[in-house]
Amino acid sequence: MSTSTTLDGARTGSTPVVLGGTRAALWLFGTVLLGVALYYFIGIDQGATSVFGNDTHVHEFVHDARHFLGFPCH
């Protein structure tokens, strides 16, 4: 846990600033990366672009989800 965590707003009932330091920034950055990677593989990969080359397994596997989640599909 980050030691520079401040809980200024704890007594007033509103939300305090909770972030501090490089550790927090790294955690948040890593999380965003993970989220975006998942978003990419479910929604985009093997549609317009593909990281595994000319193959359709990812696309076909999540095919119904991709349509239903609003991503453009073939």
Added chain:
Amino acid sequence: MERHFIVRGMAVGAIGGLLAFLFARIFAEPQIQKAIDYESGRHTAQSALDKAAGLAVEHEHAEPFSRAFQGNVGIGVGIIAFGIAMGALYAVAYALACGRTGKVRPRTLALLVAGGGFLALYLIPFAKYPANPPAIGHEDTIRERSGLYLLMVGISIVVLVAGAWLGQRLQARFGTWNATLLAVLACAVVLGAVMLVLPSFGELSANVEAYGHHATETPLPLRDAQGRIVYPGFPADTLFAFRFFSVAAQAVLWGTIGLCFAPLAERLLGPRPDTNAAPATV
């Protein structure tokens, strides 16, 4: 603190994804099946027309996963993983919003951030480029369509974040209520202008060349050489139902994220009567 948020965000995202999947399995799958039936019926009619005209008949390629697998396992994995992704991004957004969005209780902020995620990552892009069932969408425009869709998602995120910032700036001068209204109005104007400028999928050059000017890529009736309709256009009711359920499923997902995260955030951040020293480690 941020790790507590991330773990909880991904957990509530998984729960939201699970509920959205159950919803999709019950309501969306029948619509997807109808769309696929329409597609194969149309393909058969097209083949008959091509044969009559003496053209080479296209063969459908074999799919690596069966329909039953796609419609039960694939959609489940896809939507739950999407839920986890959204939960992760949600947790980051929540952590960043804490203490930067005025006097809001942790619980209320949880709902506001979920509402923002629903709007920015789904509903606003949907307003311009709505979800489509199978059979809608031409293979040769997938690049442009994906690019435009992601562009719309990106713009929505930027505009909503800027709107939240603007609201904060205006708050001192106009008060919370009026500042919020002004910020919402500014977002609506900018997003409306962007949607006017971006092309519709039917207006992409490949489509205009092949089909003429249409708003979307929804299949038109199939006609024979004499212009008689031999196969109908895509059923409007199926399209509506699919899109409506798509919006509803995302509302379930984001609603679950907001409502489940709210009490967790309250416990992590809220005032504790006995001690203010350390946040709960549970």
